[in-house]
Amino acid sequence: MDSFAHAIHQLQSGALQHPEFFAQLDRVLASAPESPGRLLEVLSEEHARHPLPADLYAQVQQRIGRMLAARRQQGGDDTFVQTEPGAVTSQQGQRGPAPRADPSFGAEPERMKGVGETLNGRFVLEECIGFGGMGTVYKALDLRKLEASDRKPYIAIKVLNVQFRGHPKSLIALQREARKAQALAHPNIVSVYDFDRDGPMVYLTMEYLPGKPLSQVLRAPGFNGLPYAKVLPIVTGMANALSYAHGRGFVHCDFKPGNVILTDSGIVKVIDFGIARVFQKTEEDVDATVFDPGSLGALTPAYASPEMLEQRDPDPRDDIYALACITYELLTGRHPFNRLSSAQARGTGMKPLRPPNLGRTQWHALKCGLALERDARTPSVARFLAGFATSGLKSRAGLVAAASVALLAVGVLGVGGWLYLGRDKAAAPAAVAQQEAPAPTPAAEPAPPVEPILAPPSTQAIAAALGRIPCSALAAIVRGDTVRIEGVVGKSPGAAGVQNMLAALPGVAVVKSEVREVAASECRLVAALAPYWLAHRQAGGGAALRLAGAAGVKADTRLAEGDSLIVDVSTPGAESFMNVDAYLADGSVIHLLPNALALDNRAPPKHRTTIGRPGDWQIGKSAGSSLLVVLVTTPTPLFDTLRRESEPGTDYLADLSASLARIRAHSGPGRIGVAFLPVAIKR
Helix, strand or coil: CHHHHHHHHHHHHCCCCHHHHHHHHHHHHHHCCCCHHHHHHHHHHHHHHCCCCHHHHHHHHHHHHHHHHHHHHCCCCCCECCCCCCCEECCCCCEECCCCCCCCCCCCCCCCCCCCCEECCCEEEEEEEEECCCEEEEEEEEHHHHHCCCCCCEEEEEEECHHHHCCCCHHHHHHHHHHHHHHCCCCCECCEEEEEEECCEEEEEEECCCEEEHHHHHCCCCCCCCCHHHHHHHHHHHHHHHHHHHHCCEECCCCCHHHEEEECCCCEEECCCCCCEECCCCCCCHHHHHCCHHHHCCECHHHCCHHHHCCCCCCHHHHHHHHHHHHHHHHHCCCCCCCCCHHHHHHHCCCCCCCCCCCHHHHHHHHHHCCCCHHHCCCCHHHHHHHHCCCCECCCCCEEHHHCEECCCCCCCCCCCCECCCCCCCCCCCCCCEEECCCCCCCCCCCCCCCCCCCCCCHHHHHHHHHCCCCEEEEEEEECCEEEEEEEEECCCHHHHHHHHHHCCCCCCEEEEEEEEECHHHHHHHHHHHHHHHHHHHCCCCCEEEECCCCCCCCCCEEECCCECCEEEECCCCCEEEEEEEEECCCEEEEEECECCECCCEECCCCEEEECCCCCCECCHHHCCEEEEEEEEECCCCCCCCCCCEEEHHHHHHHHHHHHHHHHHHHCHHHCEEEEEEEEEEC
16 A cells, blocks of 8 residues: 555656556556555545645546456455346356446546535535445535534535446436435434436435444454454344345345444444345336346455355345355454355355354354355344344344344443344334333332421431432332332342331331332442432322333332343323333443334323333343333433444443433423333342
8 A cells, every 4th residue: 555655645746757657556556455445545645635636636546446347356345347247256256258348437528526626516525435336435525514504514425436337227226226225214224315416427425424344344454353242243233234124125235344334433334225126026116127226237256145146136145145254254354265256165165164262053143144055044134143142131033123133232342241122023124112002000100299298207307318328219208107118229228228227217107118129230320310210200200110011019020031021111291202221230221212123212191102022122141130121201302313222331321411411401300200120130
């Protein structure tokens, strides 16, 4: 890469004239080991420091495009566009017949715009951030957003590249990509905004993702794989996106590390559904009869299934093969077939080696995903993930949250306890976890407001005693000499300690305790939410949680390994937004509602519903000894965007506290409802 940058420096300094520069550039490109995307990044960086003439910049881009075409003979990560239908990879890695000459090279009626220029007087191209078979992706400043003082004025723009533009159906392809991608609205799929053109330049706009492609992680010097606990969150995010798309009839068809972004905020995003084809064609799908993007033959040999190389009809199992290849690389730092195409691997009888420290069940799932025959390959993302993610709170159906794929319990760093969300195979892809159910019997009638008592001798003493108890959210109702105490408290002093403390106060004859204990790891959360819990009760209450199927105040709140976590929720007497989270003993938090399956968490007044079904969330071996389920209801959405499906509890608690403080300042503390449900894990 230094030689490529050096050639540009020599040109900029005057040491090289244009003919000598292009001769040296061609030599550099012929021997450069880097991907065209990385070469474009260097070009963009150097152009930003010392701008090149616009026509020269465009010519260099075109030459890198030729390099991409030349690499169609190799098994790299770059997407190749087959202009001759039927061209397949042979066992020797050669592809034939050769593509037709692209008339667009050297014959552009108008030059391509580059970094520093503006599209349609609105989008300023600031940096090249990606390059693929269909186009070049730029980070762009949206002048309209800037004018409106938008806090996020940057977007990403995908411009149809020269060689792909030469295909007669390419314009249709990009338009179809924009429309299909808009339909795939999912937290793990990049959001596509619009499709437009500026003269001969055709482009689409999408959300800008600060982060880096997964290919950059896998190709980093010295990368030898990640531990299983760090791999699982990444695999889960990818599976989220693929399962969601498959549920809507789309196969990605070019799934590879370069099409997966690890954002700076820890979210996995899949990009470039540009050649995805509808594998469940319906009569209403007019595009299927007019134009099939698969006819362009764009694919990446190292991650393409044998059936894709043979140009058979797309199938979800094609994406599963690519997902399994990437998973293997994440674990080992190596491609399962040494970067040979699947056709070559099948022809030579290659078998992937078992990654070290991978359990038998996980390896079986991974090996089935890598099967070189479609009929032997794992049939669904759900099945793949059900086998690969077998520890923790697991799902028999095996699907994680956002798209019926395993709901994982933390970001890239991994955690010790896991909670997974599964869906029954017969369930509709868009089914939501928040299901309207027959009104459950509440765990207890909502506590009445604290009654104004004429200051019996024990009232101030009770308030003072409760105020001294750490790690607690406690409320007392006093009637004569009887005190009823409710809420949660840490294991020290515990429920018995609270009861004994109150019983010893003057004037207290009877103490009725409905106090439940929480783990020490949950004390910070309880302390942060206790003021809202108390204010909500004083305002009339209404927010309540209990395990589904448990009747009465004395209901059992214990679950055993293999049990399903299903909770009944009741909301206050005003319209609200429900937020249900599970806090594990290791300090991680998993967001049960809202999630990608249930984005709409709005609830009418006095709403009752059930979250989860048998088999959705199950207790696993590594879930710890307890978990705390928390319901928070707010008059306005708690957050502007969907949170990651799981994250460290400390990070979430800081944002949660800030959001609640903001809502309280606007609506008052009584409008925020809080309910705690401690769940013990029986062993």
